[in-house]
Amino acid sequence: MQNDTVTFVIDQKEVRARRGQTILEAAEQAGVYIPRLCHLKGLTPHGSCRVCTVRVNGRYQAACTYPVADDLVVENDTEELRTLRRDLLEMLLVEGNHFCMFCEKSGHCELQALAYRHSIAAPKYPHLWPRREVDASHPDVLLDRNRCVLCGRCVRVSRDVDGKNVFGFVGRGPHRHLGVNSRRGLGGSDLSADDQAVTVCPVGCLLRKRTAFQVPVGQRRFDRQPIGAEVGAGAGSPQPSESPMQ
Amino acid sequence: MDENGATKAAVQAICREHGNDRTRMLDILRDVQRRFGFVSDEAMDEVAEVTGCARIDVESVVSFYAFLSDRPQGRIVIRLCNDVVDELKGMPEVAAAFRRELGIAIGETTSDGFFTLAETPCIGMCDQAPAVLVNDVVVTDLDPDRVRRIVHRLRYNPDPSALVTEVGDGNNGHPLVRAMVRNNVRRAGEVIFSDRMAEAGLQQALRLTPERVIEQVKQSKLCGRGGAGFPTGRKWEFTRAAQGGPKYIICNADEGEPGTFKDRVLLTERPDLLFEGMTIAAYAIGASEGILYLRGEYAYLRRFLEHVLEERRRAGLLGQSILGVDGFDFDIRIQLGAGSYVCGEETALISSCEGQRGDPKNRPPFPAEKGFLGRPTCVNNVETLCKAARILEEGPDWFRQWGTESSAGTKLLSISGDCLRPGIYEVPFGVKLSDVLKLCGARDAGAVLVGGPSGRLVAPADFDERICFEELPTGGAIVVFDSSRDLLRIVSRYLAFFIDESCGHCTPCRVGNVLLKERIDRLRRGQGERSDLEYLERLARTIQATSRCGLGQTSPRLVECTLRDFRSLYEACLGRPDLELRPSFDIRAALRESEALVGRDSVYNWNEQSELPCRTTPSRL
Ligand SMILES: Cc1cc2nc3c(=O)[nH]c(=O)nc-3n(C[C@H](O)[C@H](O)[C@H](O)COP(=O)(O)O)c2cc1C
Numbered sequence: 001m002q003n004d005t006v007t008f009v010i011d012q013k014e015v016r017a018r019r020g021q022t023i024l025e026a027a028e029q030a031g032v033y034i035p036r037l038c039h040l041k042g043l044t045p046h047g048s049c050r051v052c053t054v055r056v057n058g059r060y061q062a063a064c065t066y067p068v069a070d071d072l073v074v075e076n077d078t079e080e081l082r083t084l085r086r087d088l089l090e091m092l093l094v095e096g097n098h099f100c101m102f103c104e105k106s107g108h109c110e111l112q113a114l115a116y117r118h119s120i121a122a123p124k125y126p127h128l129w130p131r132r133e134v135d136a137s138h139p140d141v142l143l144d145r146n147r148c149v150l151c152g153r154c155v156r157v158s159r160d161v162d163g164k165n166v167f168g169f170v171g172r173g174p175h176r177h178l179g180v181n182s183r184r185g186l187g188g189s190d191l192s193a194d195d196q197a198v199t200v201c202p203v204g205c206l207l208r209k210r211t212a213f214q215v216p217v218g219q220r221r222f223d224r225q226p227i228g229a230e231v232g233a234g235a236g237s238p239q240p241s242e243s244p245m246q
Numbered sequence: 247m248d249e250n251g252a253t254k255a256a257v258q259a260i261c262r263e264h265g266n267d268r269t270r271m272l273d274i275l276r277d278v279q280r281r282f283g284f285v286s287d288e289a290m291d292e293v294a295e296v297t298g299c300a301r302i303d304v305e306s307v308v309s310f311y312a313f314l315s316d317r318p319q320g321r322i323v324i325r326l327c328n329d330v331v332d333e334l335k336g337m338p339e340v341a342a343a344f345r346r347e348l349g350i351a352i353g354e355t356t357s358d359g360f361f362t363l364a365e366t367p368c369i370g371m372c373d374q375a376p377a378v379l380v381n382d383v384v385v386t387d388l389d390p391d392r393v394r395r396i397v398h399r400l401r402y403n404p405d406p407s408a409l410v411t412e413v414g415d416g417n418n419g420h421p422l423v424r425a426m427v428r429n430n431v432r433r434a435g436e437v438i439f440s441d442r443m444a445e446a447g448l449q450q451a452l453r454l455t456p457e458r459v460i461e462q463v464k465q466s467k468l469c470g471r472g473g474a475g476f477p478t479g480r481k482w483e484f485t486r487a488a489q490g491g492p493k494y495i496i497c498n499a500d501e502g503e504p505g506t507f508k509d510r511v512l513l514t515e516r517p518d519l520l521f522e523g524m525t526i527a528a529y530a531i532g533a534s535e536g537i538l539y540l541r542g543e544y545a546y547l548r549r550f551l552e553h554v555l556e557e558r559r560r561a562g563l564l565g566q567s568i569l570g571v572d573g574f575d576f577d578i579r580i581q582l583g584a585g586s587y588v589c590g591e592e593t594a595l596i597s598s599c600e601g602q603r604g605d606p607k608n609r610p611p612f613p614a615e616k617g618f619l620g621r622p623t624c625v626n627n628v629e630t631l632c633k634a635a636r637i638l639e640e641g642p643d644w645f646r647q648w649g650t651e652s653s654a655g656t657k658l659l660s661i662s663g664d665c666l667r668p669g670i671y672e673v674p675f676g677v678k679l680s681d682v683l684k685l686c687g688a689r690d691a692g693a694v695l696v697g698g699p700s701g702r703l704v705a706p707a708d709f710d711e712r713i714c715f716e717e718l719p720t721g722g723a724i725v726v727f728d729s730s731r732d733l734l735r736i737v738s739r740y741l742a743f744f745i746d747e748s749c750g751h752c753t754p755c756r757v758g759n760v761l762l763k764e765r766i767d768r769l770r771r772g773q774g775e776r777s778d779l780e781y782l783e784r785l786a787r788t789i790q791a792t793s794r795c796g797l798g799q800t801s802p803r804l805v806e807c808t809l810r811d812f813r814s815l816y817e818a819c820l821g822r823p824d825l826e827l828r829p830s831f832d833i834r835a836a837l838r839e840s841e842a843l844v845g846r847d848s849v850y851n852w853n854e855q856s857e858l859p860c861r862t863t864p865s866r867l
Pocket residue numbers: 469470471472473474475476478498499500501502503587588589590591592593625626627628630631795796797
């Protein structure tokens with residue numbers, strides 16, 4: 001029988017993991033945080049944001065999709081990789097229309113929190129100021145594509161958790177955007193306000209109506225501690241990420 | 247029946263023809279598109295209903311492929327190749343003639359719903375550019391005069407095939423092809439274009455065990471001819487060793503890399519050799535089903551290829567117990583693409599064969615383990631499979647007499663651009679680029695694109711490098727640019743190509759290529775600053791390092807190699823000493839709105855010259 005555990009090295013630290021785990025999962029279990037945006041515990045990895053890029057035996061790989069194996073040497077918290085991640089986050093910030101000061105997700109937003117964690121004050125890239133559609137046709141949920149990062153969480157959760165298939169991607173290249181399973185927009189779909197698909201959106205793209213600013217600014221999730229701080233905080237204890245997908 | 251009911255019934259009939267099978271979605275949607283000129287909302291609903299998937303899944307597929315459309319297209323769709331190769335052969339005049347004759351712009355449809363004008367990247371006719379597709383019919387060597395006659399003829403007889411009055415050489419004249427395409431085989435080498443015994447490779451393979459067949463291919467050191475150059479024998483071995491089944495062999499005939507057209511000629515002139523190679527591969531890896539993924543642009547070859555397959559079935563070369571070998575059952579079907587470059591990437595190709603968007607998949611797992619429908623799959627290029635058949639026939643040592651240490655055998659080159667003899671050349675690996683340029687009659691090469699836009703723009707100082715995996719790797723594309731061409735414009739145009747063809751799944755490729763192009767164009771306008779060069783280098787590096795598939799991993803290469811080897815072109819774009827403002831600050835743009843408001847012209851007296859301040863190369867492009 002094949003041995004069920006593997007040992008690999010990440011940031012000079014030797015880590016034991018279960019065969020079949022991804023580098024991201026195994027690292028997290030060992031208290032090593034790898035920044036991520038599209039990935040969410042319990043979902044099939046998407047591999048789209050690339051923020052989790054690490055070096056595996058010298059080669060760039062997405063930690064959320066790459067399986068652990070014996071003798072891997074993984075670099076994660078290096079200046080080079082932090083620089084790459086900064087570039088990716090800045091790309092996401094200029095690709096959409098992000099005005100944090102007017103966004104009700106501010107403080108709860110994973111993109112914003114990652115940007116702060118990576119010391120991004122203002123992106124070095126020019127803003128692309130795209131024209132994006134807002135869909136307010138649903139009575140309880142707002143879809144503001146200006147802030148969508150195409151992470152596919154809502155697509156996967158609606159399909160695999162809510163069992164509904166409300167979302168999908170339409171178009172390609174820079175025109176790729178979030179589509180809805182209805183000719184009449186979100187209001188014509190069978191999305192309901194308590195669907196998990198709405199909860200998991202990492203940014204202010206899918207929002208429940210009439211719930212804005214219930215938590216005051218200053219007391220929001222990432223006002224309390226930076227993103228990723230929960231990993232390794234109490235090594236070994238189940239980590240308190242706010243993922244509803246556990 | 248009302249119109250809606252009639253649409254429904256017709257869509258249902260189309261779905262039924264494809265077994266209401268959602269993995270045949272691409273075939274279904276292609277047929278719907280052909281029947282109605284677009285895939286309407288009603289049609290999407292119906293396809294979703296009948297194949298048992300969500301409507302958004304159908305919409306997702308329709309929106310991905312360039313040849314599918316959710317808005318009505320003309321009965322005749324004319325697609326103009328927008329590659330730089332066509333541009334330097336006179337496409338701008340040809341496009342102007344089409345616009346004038348039809349009275350519409352690119353992207354529009356005539357008000358009578360008869361014609362649509364569209365653009366498309368390289369259609370694999372670079373050696374006879376400018377070229378267009380009129381529905382499935384290829385029209386080559388265009389000039390404004392011919393455009394006038396063509397439009398006139400189409401108005402008179404809407405059947406595009408009537409445009410073919412003179413057929414090309416070889417099988418282009420076959421009754422099932424009837425294309426004006428010419429093969430332009432300029433140098434017939436020993437491996438592909440020599441006389442041979444039909445099916446000798448297959449017969450030899452079937453005398454050996456599958457393991458021995460793989461051994462032979464490994465000994466030959468054959469590496470993939472599709473671009474990546476992975477050792478073919480090892481790929482076959484992995485697929486054979488993989489758990490589970492049934493297993494599949496897929497031939498990649500997507501040939502989307504701009505400047506590449508050698509597979510077109512192989513499909514036309516050597517289809518039996520290709521299918522023989524696929525059958526050998528199937529025997530070696532234990533596959534029972536094969537798929538030929540034919541790019542939509544080559545749809546004109548489909549009936550011919552179906553016919554060749556049918557003949558092979560009749561001859562016992564496909565089907566049950568092939569050539570009397572008990573238990574060796576194998577057949578091949580053709581999957582037509584629908585206009586997407588990234589579908590040539592092997593995992594995207596598999597997505598497309600499954601009837602999905604051509605988004606690449608996360609790797610690992612690799613196709614050899616989990617490919618088509620999650621089963622072990624081997625994807626090989628057309629030329630690779632043809633060569634494998636010849637290796638089985640003549641032996642690995644015979645093949646290794648050509649080439650270099652790590653690049654065994656010969657390579658088919660597709661040569662186009664500024665040269666006297668564009669076409670197909672079979673050369674041994676290791677040939678110097680300068681010798682290739684002599685062969686094709688390129689007298690004044692200022693730069694040569696080796697390997698297409700995902701390859702390298704080679705400067706004259708490096709023309710002595712050799713074509714092989716160690717030095718100048720190429721899937722076959724060689725595009726010659728003479729010394730008058732504006733290389734930064736070419737770089738910008740190919741970035742536009744990657745932007746159009748990116749699947750958009752991952753951040754660096756979806757956003758990064760747009761940012762690269764923005765900065766290159768800014769430099770070209772004379773608004774560059776020295777720091778932009780470093781900005782470009784870093785951006786290129788980030789895109790390469792973090793992209794999910796080969797498209798993004800290679801799309802910045804032209805930026806990177808021109809920054810290195812054609813640095814002076816960039817330097818010439820930096821800062822204008824006559825200006826006291828920062829070059830990147832466009833005062834005209836900044837003032838435009840307020841000038842419009844107050845209704846008077848700028849106090850700045852701009853001469854028109856400053857519109858195009860990139861002064862190094864006199865530009866014909
Ligand atoms: C964006 C992209 C486009 C590609 N297009 C093609 C193609 O048109 N034809 C091809 O054979 N390989 C293409 N490839 C390479 C394939 O992924 C794959 O490596 C190849 O089909 C394997 O066959 P081979 O080993 O015989 O070369 C492409 C790769 C990328 C990243």
